[in-house]
Structure formats: structure tokens, C-alpha cells
Amino acid sequence: MGERKIEDLPLPYLFEQARKIHLTATESAADQEMVKKGCEALERCEEMINKLGLFSANETKDDIATTDLKYILVPYYLAELTEKISQDDRIQILKASQAKLKEFLSFCETMELVPEEELRASSQGGPNSFAERRAQKIARFNRQRAAQAKLLEVKEQKERRGRSTRATALSTPVEAGEEDLSDDDGEEEREAWLTTISLSICKAFDLLEMLKKEEEMLSAVKERQLKEGDKEFSQAILDERTKKAEGWHRDAATRAQYTKPAAPITCATFAQDVLEGRANVSQAHDHKHQPMIFGPASLIGGNLTSERDRMAAQVFQPSHRLPTMSIEEAGLREMEIMNKWQERNAKLMAEANSAWYKDNQKVQSGEEDDEDDDAAVQKARAWDDWKDDNPRGAGNKKLTPCG
Template sequence: MASESNISLRGLFINALQDASRTFKMSTIEDETQELIVSSLANLKKVAQGVELAGVFSPNETLEDLSTAHLPFLLVDYVLAEMEGRMRAVDGPERMKSLTNSQRHLHAFLRRLRQYDVVPEEEKKAFSKKASEVRDPTARRELKIKQYKTEKEIRSRLEAIGERRGQTGDPNGFNDDLELVASMLLATSADEQQRDDEDDETLRETYLLALRLMWVQAQTLLESMDLELELLRNAPPPAPQRPESEQDTDNTWRLDPSIPRGGPDGKGPLMDSSGRILRPFTILPGVASSERARFQGEVFRPDHRLPSMSIDEYLEEENRRGNIITGGGPDSLNKPTTSEQLQLDSEMDGMLQGELKEEEKRQKDETWAQYTDLHPKGEGNTMNTG
């Protein structure tokens, strides 16, 4: 391929990548997003046509025979698949057409990488099975972990090479993998213009790692597209739409035809002589539905318990239960204590109550005397001396 043609194709590819990376930050239903997708697809198709006419890739070549400058063009089919999948669709058949075109480009991308043996056998083995086809939950989880580690290792190596070549940016920090590819190609393009003695091996390794990363993403995209296509194929057909004129005039299919109001003010009789309802009515709660009305009234109320009695009623009830202590004050100061009252009652000579109180006082004194003998004064206050 001539040098001028190579620069032209590379410039078209970079422009397509820039438009494609911008679409991932925008909503696909917006007209501006669709314009960028159409522009990117147009440039990508020109690039694909130019690559095909120039014979950049040959089935007789190996990966060692392919020049470093031609490696980025292996990504054209992958970017085409991404853009086809983001095309706006108004119905199921149109969405199925977009997914089919996207899958066609993805398979072409995978065939090209398989032709040049870009992906190592270990990575092929990690993605040999689809996670959705594994029934065992434990095996499916282990498979997803293995695939995630494979992808993470590739991203880590890309980041390390970028730091070694003096590029800024973390591969994990981009919004999508397409933005990563665009930024990488733009950076390498600038490096090639500024430095002619660029290490070709490092640049080649960068491109190959990007191809392997896109290969991993292609496997995930194909799996998700297969699931979406299966849902679209099994989706029920849309209901046929009735003509607007027929909808306005034909009301025989309605389950709730218009009901006469029983008069211009809607206050006519409720039923006619044959028992036909003439106007809408509301059934009010009666004796039979009083319990239902009570429950209905308790639905919308405060979430805290409201008081069921006044403060005066509460105090009266507590006083009746004996929970309120009465007395105290100056009057209780002049009243004798329980010991003094017992002494006075025991001095009532010649009366049965006096004798009983005297015996009660004697037992109380005896009990106190026994307690003081067993527990000398100051026994409990040892001041921590044992």
C-alpha cells in the first residue's frame, strides 16, 4: 500500500474512532448520537473498503509477516460491530437486523484474529465456554472469575506499557474499551510523528494487547447478543392497531358502554321499571358493613398510639389502684412513727389490743437484740482494712 493511501486510511480510522467513542457518552435515542454513529459507520466502511482493495491482509501471511502499521486495521470489524449494535431501532425486527449485522462483523473480526493466531491458547481456553450455558452455579462462578482475571491481566499490561512509553491514563478509567483504543491510536500516532526511532517492538506489543482485549470483549458481546436475539424471537407479535375512524365510531366491543345518567343533571331515578341501572351510584356503609367501615377508618391515622383518656381520668384511675402516695408535709411531721405508735398501743393496760401490741413490741425488741449481738456496731465499715 502506498504511503499516502496508508495515511488517508489511518486518518479516516482515527476520525471514526473519535466519533464512536463520543457516542458511548451519549444516549442512543438522541438524534445527535445517531448522526455520529452514521458518520462513524461511513468512515469505517471506507476504511474497510480501502483495506480490502489494498490487500493489507492476506491468507498466506502469518502474524510475523504483518507489519506493525497494519495491525490497528484488524479492529475495523470490531468497531463496525459496536456501531451497528448502537443503531436506533423502533421495533423488534429492526433491532434483530442491527444485532445480526453486528454479529456478522464480530465473527469477521474473530476469524481475522484466528487467521493470524493473535490470541494465546490460554485465553482461548478461558473463553471456550459461555457462562450462560454452564448450569452448575459453582462452575459458572469459577468460569466468570477466570475470564475476569484474564481481562484484568491484559488491562494491567496495557497500563504498564503506557506508563513505560510516557502515556497518561488508566485503561480501567475510560468509559468504554473503544475510547481506550481511540486514545491509544491517537497517542501512538503522535509519537510516530514526533519520534521516528520509536521502539517497534513496544508499539507492536501495544497493538497486540489491544487486539486481545477486544477479542475478550467480542466474546462477551456475542453472548449478550445471542440472549437478546433469543428474547426477540420469542417475543409475542404486536397487537394489530385498529383504524382511528373505527375506534371513534364502533363501541360494541367495550365492556363498559356509556350509561344513561337518568336526566340532564344526573339526579333522575336510580333504576327503571325493569330493574336496569340508569345512573352511577355509591353503596354507603350500613349495619352489615359497619365492621368494614371501622377497619377502613383505622387505615389513615397517626403511626403512634393516641391517648385513650384525659389526664384527670388517668390520675383518678391510678388513685383508685393505690398507686399514688398521699400525705406528707407538716401534718405528717406531728404524727407518731410506727415505733412510737406501737409503744403507745402496748401501754393500753387491761385491753386485749394492748396485750397484743405489748407482745408484738417484745418480739420486735428481742429480734433487734439478737441482731445487734450477731452484728456488732461498725462491723460493715472496715475502711478497706479487711
């Protein structure tokens, strides 16, 4: 900022310098000295804005001059630069940054610059469900992308108009004192600053949520440290805990031994046992599958020595029942069962249709067949006698019209 004191610099120059520092710190890493200079410049801008009375609570965005719109961003830039300050007491930095963000959002709400969706969400105390938070994030991201696209469009229009103006000036020289600024330039500048403010509002809401979560985490850690007598969680303590955990697992692998589980009885094998006579259908059949052991106990075979070792051996077990055979094995087993059924049925049919089977059946029922033949002859004779006594149509004489 040169050799001049910060108190002697004009407001537009101060703001432009602070804006450049903010851009550098946002897009790339900036040293702490530069960040602190940016914070000092922005704080001085705030003092000058309040002293000049550029903004009033009775105004809206339409009442603010185009040249003054950019100064609305001073608290937002100050909040982002404050968050980048390195300090031992991080919680104080977070609180100061959050205060500036709230100040920026409150003033934008007064100027009617905050979207209605954000106002409704803040009035309800924020979204409660995960779906509502996700919808709010998506809507905010869409507004942010639209603002970025709008800024790029305005920048391209300004560059095209500048090239056209320069070409016109070269072709038709303008007399001194006849230069006139186009109204389109003023409208583009106003639209660009309003779009920049809308983009900053989206980023401010996201940054405020992030800083709140970080403050809660740091406060919880600090409270825990106070309860444990200001014990610091150093890397050495974490390494010691890691070594203890690894040693416990090694000891558990040595102690926790297990036996290889017997082959489980599945429905297919039980059906095969029934068909081959090794089991009966009435026998009780429990589908008990011995789970596979993972973790420390899977390293060394043997028996589990205690309940503690058994529980340690069951760490990282699958939550579902593991298959006892592959799909191909199950298909082959079913095909084997069906082939045996078909062979057995074919054998039974062949026995039933064989000559010795039929002859044997006739020999066994020979006497019964003779008695059946006599009864059939007597029944046929009785039926013939009845037909002789009752000729066909004899019972229908009363139905004839001339009878």
C-alpha cells in the first residue's frame, strides 16, 4: 500500500487493495502478514463507511448507488480473511468470523437481497430432516452456479463493448469534452455487483454452517481436555494406543483358536440321504450352518479357550449366511437326484410291463375270474329276457297323438 499510512488512504483505494488480498488468499495460499494487512484494510473500510453514512436501515438495494454497492461485501471479505488467521485460540477466530458473517447476512436481509427460501429456512430454525438439508444444499448450489454464469456473461459483454468502443474511437475521433459514458456500462456494473453479492450470500451460508460445526468440535475437545486435567492429545499418545491395540490383536490371535466346522447338512444332501436309505423323512433336520471365522482367530487352528476369546474371534463376521455350495454344484446335485428318480421309475415301469408279472397276476386271480365269468353270463341272460318282455317303445303309447 506504499509508504502512506492506512488512515490517509481513500475508501475506494482501500477496498480495492483489500479485495485483491482476499482474492489472492482465496485462490492460493497467502502468508499471515498479507492476511492481517487485508483485515486491517477492511476494518478501516468499515470505519469510513460508518463515518460517511453510506447505508441506512430505511433503504433497500434499489436506493443504493451503483458505486456504493460493492461496500456491502466488506463484512463478508473480513469474515473470510479472519477465518484464515493462524492463532492458538482457534475458537475465538471462529467466533469473530461467524459474527461478521451474521452481520453481512443481516444487512443483506435488510436490503432485500437474501432469497426467500433462505429466509424461510432461517425463520424455521433450519432444516431438520436429511432430505430438507439436502434440498436446501442443492438449491443453494444451483443459485451459486447461476450467479457464476451470470458474472461470466456480464464480463464477456463488457469486454465486447470495450473492443467495440475502442474500434469506434479509432475510426471516428471524438472532440475533447464530447466523451459520454454509455448507460449500458452503468447497468452492467450494477448487475455485476448485485450478482457478486448474491454469490457471496450463498458462500456465506455454507461457510457459517462449516464454522459452527468446527466450533462445536473444538469446544467438545476442549471440554474433554479440561475434564481429564488438561491432558494434551499428542501424537505420541495416539501411537502408544495404536501399539497397544496391535499387541492385543496379536495376543488374541495366539489365544483364540477354533476348530474346523463340520460340513453343513443342506436340503439337497438330506434329500439324497433319504433316497439312498441313509436317513428317513420323519427324522428331525436342523439347518444349522457353522459360521466362518474371520479376524484374529482365523490365523491359528485349534479350540477356543474362553468366552472372551470366542467373542474376539467373532469380530468382523459377515451379517448374512454364507453359501455352502456354488450354484453349479447345486445344479449338478439336483440333476443327479433327478436322474436317480428317472432310473428308478423306469425300472418300476419295466417290471410292471414284463410278461412274468402279468402271468403271475393271472395265476393268482384264476379262481376269481371263473366266478366273475358265470355272474356275467347270468346277468346277460336276464337282460335279454327283460328286453323280450319289453319291446322298444312300448312305454310311450300314451304320448302318441292317435294312440
